[in-house]
Amino acid sequence: MSATCTVRQRRSSCRSVSSSATGEAATKYQGRSLCRYYDLPLWQRDNDKILRGYVRETGSFWKCLESLLYFHNETLNIYTHLIPGGTYLGLLMFFTDLVLIPHFPSTTMSDYIMINFYLLGAFLCLMCSSCFHCLKQHSQAHSDLWSKVDYMGIIVLISCSTVSLLYYGFHDYLFHFKIFTTAVVVLGSGCAAFVLNDRFNAKNWRPWRAAFFVLFGFSGIVPIVTGLVKFGIEESCKRVQLRFVMWEAVFYIGGALIYGFRLPEAFLPGKFDFVGHSHQIFHILVVLGSLCHFRALIGSYFFMHTGISSSHLLTLKVF
């Protein structure tokens, strides 16, 4: 009972801060003016090392969309995933049909599904992220909702990445493929249940959020080690293009660390408000990691259909 009262009191106090701040916004922050961290309603405060450039709570879907047209501290967070997300949509629609199949008539339905499965995952992840960064200014309820959508997108990307690579690693060992794929589905479902829990979105869970997703990503090490034991280093490198998978891991882990420790703004608060703060770097590293995975898939595809290492890909003149 007392816990319920506390929650109610907290909610009403947040509402009063929020509504008074909105009233202030109507006079002081008209039009497209931006506000500072300590002028934000409490629910919008997340990173106290980013001091300026905030779009205050809009309460309007259209005003959130309108924020795409002017520069604020979420602009680069939105576009660093919106543009690559759109590019992945283009690849999803055209790449296999216009590039892969003409070069590899031996393409099977499984190949077709796996490549597009990954492209779909990358598209969904980046678009969910863009939507979150654009629409979280609407209200606390929308921010909480889109935050969950954002995390779900990451789970989808990790799952699609792992399953597509498992296919190329174990395409002729279906038992292994099924076992590891089942493990990904179970882990991904557990991760999703965790993400959909409201407690997960609390600010003090930031390091845990980063750690949790790194752990889920790291679960991909098990099939890689299995492949190394089963096929040896040389063949494993060719089957799943380990060089690119390693780069992918470096980008994702580096991005998660930068996000978790809020680098570089933790050392110079206010200096990276619009350009160069941790979330933007994290976004760029996620895109680079996803490109490494795509390159690994194409290399694996090439090896599977020709038996030649992917270093010959350059001679195709299509990459």
Ligand SMILES: [Zn+2]
């Ligand atoms: Zn983000």
